[in-house]
Amino acid sequence: MENIKHSDVQVKGLKLHVAEIGTGSKAVVFLHGFPEIWYTWRHQMVAVANSGYRAIAFDFRGYGLSEQPPQPEKETMFDLIDEILGLLDALNITKAFLVGKDFGSIPGYLTAALHPERVAAVINLGIPFILPGESAVRNDLLPKGFYITRWQEPGRAEADFGRFDVKSVIRNIYTLFSSSEIPIAADDQEIMDLFDPSKPLPPWFSEEDLQTYASLYEKSGFRYPLQVPYRSLNKDCGLSEPKVSVPALLIMGEKDYVIKFPGMEDYIRSGAVKQFVPDMEITYIPEGSHFVHEQVPDKVNQLIIDFLDKQNTLNFQFMHHHCPMEVPIQVFVPVSQTTTVPEFEETPETDFEPTPLLQIEGTTKTYPAAEDAAALMMMARTASYVPKTDPMPSFSIGLTDSSREEAATQEGASTQEVDRAKTPETANLLEQLEDLVQKIANSAAKEESKSPQIQRETGGESFGKFETPAGINQNTGDMKEKCYIWGTRVKTYADGSTNEFDNVCTLIAQDKCILNRMHLASLQAESYIEAEIVSAMCLILNQKNDKRFQEQVYCLPPDIVNMAVSKHPNGEFISPKTNKEFRVEDYPIYDCAIYVMKWLELIEPENIKRAKYEWDNWPQGLKLHVAEIGTGSKAVVFLHGFPEIWYTWRHQMIAVANSGYRAIAFDFRGYGLSEQPPQPEKETMFDLVGEILGLMDALNITKAFLVGKDFGAFPGYFTAAAHPERVAAIITLGIPFMIPGKSGSRHDELPNGFYITRWKEPGRAEADFGRFDVKSVIRNIYTLFSSSEIPIAADDQEIMDLFDPSKPLPPWFSEEDLQTYASLYEKSGFRYPLQVPYRSTNADGGLSDPKVSVPALLIMGEKDYVIKIPGIEDYIRSGVVKQFVPDLEITFIPEGSHFVHEQFPEKINQLIIDFLDKQSV
Incomplete structure (x- = not known):
């Protein structure tokens, strides 16, 4: 257990105790029951972490080391749903597997039912789907001494437990509830009286385990645990027709006393539970008790891991967040110097059932192998936010650095305008894409009788196999058919019958505000992730002649085809998990996805300058949230302060982009939508220097202008001092160059x-x-x-x-x-x-005689409180700061505050642009 890390996480105003082990990208969150805490999952956490998952268990509010809510008696099971979602948010987890036991199963099921977009799958032990309310447990069919009935009575359990110390209460409950008999007391008994003192602890539960539980319940007491679950179990939840649509596994011990609740066994074995959880597997463990996961941990661990490994892992951790700004969609596909169109042949139909790669809203759940290289294909994506008031957005094709002449037409643009704007490369690519889509349109006519159109209420449009929307080959004024993803697949049954699963959807709908579909991002194959994406695409190409795959690969961007083939001429790849070579023939289950993308127009260059999008990168091992606008060759990287995030630069980003620069702002690690570092308390300002350089590398930026505000000025200056070859010039607002303890301010002169x-x-x-x-x-x-x-x-x-x-x-x-x-x-x-x-301002960065040799501009507001910090004003006005930054210009804004860039954006924008325009990258 020594490898399990513990922390306190603030969630919904309460501090929760969290235990965690494993660094995998797929998160498994464990939900305990009563009388348990996070520790009940110790065996499972280690096992799933060793299988490549990130295992997280926590003490529910009011349990163990977590804080008590202010009014425990008003709490219900639904407060725990918010707690689970809040914890996922706090830990930067977009989607997780949930594993619940005892009452922990209930909020697990309900979270999956109400928020399926946050739950990949759910596993529960000992409790099937139960809806809180009068019929949750049929107390009326059991004697009045039934333990739930007794504990629902205010004060009764408190008086019962109060006769013993906490350790004895936990011992009694664990021993009683390990039995196959329902705990029911006689009229002259309390539940604790059922315990036989001569009976030892279960052999799988040690005195050390008991002491661990007891020590934590001594801290939390039983006030909240008696409210949730017991005294809130019968409260109406307000859900009339709940459905858990995600995959689910129920593990039941045959000797679990719960199975003897009236109607419970029939509810499970008859399949009635599947009315609420249609995609459920049920497994029984013959000798399993109510604590089956502690009783036979190896068996339960294997069941959990096998189930997890079957699930679709594509969408973990890569959900893109949207800025509150106008963001036309961009789909980036690089254009190579030589583009060819591959020959695609239909593959023979077989009885092989492929595992679909892409899960699209409204379709059947699918389960690729956990280590599919194809999962990496979706790691580079763009996301978009489109206000309803916007005109219909367009798609742009981002060209390589050797061909930056963006070509474009807007809706209604004339043919003359189109021809004038397009480069030969762009026109060639568009023509090839048109030809490929035309082939599909022709296929549709042949398949129409076998493939009736399928309609789904997904906010987009769905079509039958190989069908395309009416008029797809026409450049209509409506322009609704912008980009499609085809993921059609056919399942063949033993009797020879087939069933088609159609995954076609339009990515554009005028009535939708937020589009969160996945698009291929710019792939230059110059980084590890991009190389893996290209490898995954090459796998798809190599399998087109493999009899195991039924689908026909219709279209992949030609330049990526060339790149993939050139990188892997023999179809050999390196497994991202094992780092060993493998061939496509060695993959027993690999999804053959069909991607068909069609661009009917490009964006005019002046519109591209105003295009904004956000995406995530992984420099320094952390996912950083990045906002970007502009397509200029000169990059300007903005560094925020506190209490700010990238959004503080919204005015400046648009202004510099409109002046021909590429504007980039990001949330520093631990801020906003970026990931937290593993040990925040060990971080210093100098870690951000590595982060800035790593981000530039990830964005293929050799040299950039840096613009920092508040503390963001520090890593900006340090980067310029230590790596002048990467910094063209630096602009800072509100903070001059200072080295902790060596220059500038004298905090010791302040109260x-x-x-x-x-x-x-x-x-x-x-x-x-x-x-x-x-x-x-x-x-x-x-x-x-x-x-x-x-x-x-x-x-x-x-x-x-x-x-x-x-x-x-x-x-x-x-x-x-x-x-x-x-x-x-x-x-x-x-x-x-x-x-x-x-708390890191005094950290020594090892800079003994630093010099910022690049051109610099310092903008100070005359009303900025910083200027009143002892020593600062004299340090600036006397020119002492220029000992460290010789080529420094200083500008004062008379009424400027500490947030001068938000206070007077136009004035600051002009100062920045004038300074940038003077420099040479």
């Missing part, structure tokens, strides 16, 4: 209530912020730090106490802006931001 001094103290800011919701914390900081006065608290105050609730937000900062910041800090929390910058 102990100085905000940085307070926030450096471990736990102090957490306690201060914890009195408010996240939105209030951001509001308070933005308002306080917009002032010209340094935030300093009295001895009997905390920093948040300085805020005047009657004071409005600054006029340049809207409620919508506040909500954007708050929503992202609700996700990331303040753990990393308090470490970097505040």
Whole structure:
């Protein structure tokens, strides 16, 4: 157990105790029952982690080391649904497997029913799907001494348990509930009286295990556990026709007392439970008790791992988040110098049932092998946010660096305009794509009688096998048919009959605001991930002549075909898991997906300059959230401060993009939508230098302008000093060049209530912020730090106490802006931001005589409170700062605050653009 890491995670205003082991991209979240805590899953956590998963178990609120809710008696099982989702958000997990036991199964099922997009599959032990309400458990069919009936009575269990110490209560329950008999007390008995003191603990439950449970229940007590599940079990949940649509596994011990509840065994064995959980497998363990996972851990571990490995792993951890901005869709496909169209032949029909690669909303669930290389194909994607008020969005084809002449037509553009804009490469690619789609359209006519059109209510459109929408070959003014993904497959049954599963959908619908489909991103095969994606595509090409695959591969972008074949001429690849070579013939189950993409138009260059999209990268082993606009060859990378995220640069990004630059802003690690580092408390400002360089590498940027604000100025300066070959110039707002302890400010001349001094103290800011919701914390900081006065608290105050609730937000900062910041800090929390910058300001970066040799611009607001920090104003105005940054220009904005770039965006934009235009990359 020594490898299991423990942490406290803030979720929905409560601190939850979380145990975690494993670094896999697929998360498995374990939900305990009573009288258990996270520790009940110790065997399973280690096993699934050793199988490549990320295993997470936590103590529910009110249990173990997690905090108590303020009013336990008002809690229900539905509060735990929010808790599960909140924990997933806090841990940056988009989608997870849920494994529940005892009452933990109930919120697991309900989360899957209400939020299937967050649950990959669900596994439960000892409890089938049960809907909270009067009929959840038929107490009326059991004697009044039934343990649930007794424990539902306020005060009764408390009095019963109170006769013993906590360790004895846990011992009694574990021993009683390991039996195959339902615990029912006589009229003159309490449940604890059923325990036979001469009976030993079960052989699989040691005294050490008992002590672990007891020590945690001594902390939490039984107040919340008696409320949830027992006293809230019969509360109506308000769900009339719940369905768990995700794959599910139920493991039942044949000797589990639950199976003797009235109607329970028949409910499971008759299949009635599948009315609520249609895609459910049920497994019985002959000697299994209610604690079967502790009793026979190896057997249960194997069942869990086998089930997990069958599930579709494509969509884990790569859900893209959308900025609250106008974002026309972009689908990027590089154009090579030589493009050829492969010959595609139909493969003979066999009885092989392929495992589909892509799960599209509204289709049958599918399960590729866990280690399919094809899973990597979806790791590079773009996502889009399209307001209803926008015109119909277009698709762009991003060309390689050797051919950056973007060609385009908008709806209604003339033929003359189209021809003028297109490069020969672009025209050639479009012509080939048109030919391929034409082949499919011709196929549709032959297959129409066998493949009636299928309609689904998915917000898009669905079509039968090989069908295409009416008029797909016409450049219609409507332009609704922009891009399609075909994933048609055929299942052949033993009697020779077939059933078609149609995965065709339109990615554009005018009535949809957010499009979260997966598109192929720009693939230059210059990074590990991109190379793996190309390998996966090459696998699809190689299998077109394999009799095991029924589908016909219709279209892959020709340049990727060439790239794949050139990289892997013999069809040999390296397995991403084993790092060994393998051939496609060695893959027993590999999905043959059909991708058909059609572009009917491109975007005009001036529109591309305004196109915005966000995507994720993995430099330094962490997923970073990146926002980008502009297609210029000169990159400008923006570095935010606190309490900010990438969004703080929204005005500047658009301005520099419209001036011909490529504008990039990202959330630093531990901020906003980026991932948390594994050990935040060990991080320093100098880790962000590596992050900036890693991001530039991931984006294929050799040299960039850096623009930093607040603490973001520090890693900007340090990057320029240590790696001048990567930085064209640097612009900073509000902070001059400073090395911790060596230049600039003198914090020691300020009172102990100085905000940085307070926030450096471990736990102090957490306690201060914890009195408010996240939105209030951001509001308070933005308002306080917009002032010209340094935030300093009295001895009997905390920093948040300085805020005047009657004071409005600054006029340049809207409620919508506040909500954007708050929503992202609700996700990331303040753990990393308090470490970097505040608790790492004294970290030595090893720079003895630093010099920023590149051109630099410092913009300071005259009303910025920073200028009043002892020593700062003299350090700047005297020119001492130029000892470190010789080529520095300094500009003061008379009324400028600490957030001058949001306060006077047009003025700041012009200063930035004028400075950029003077430099040479």
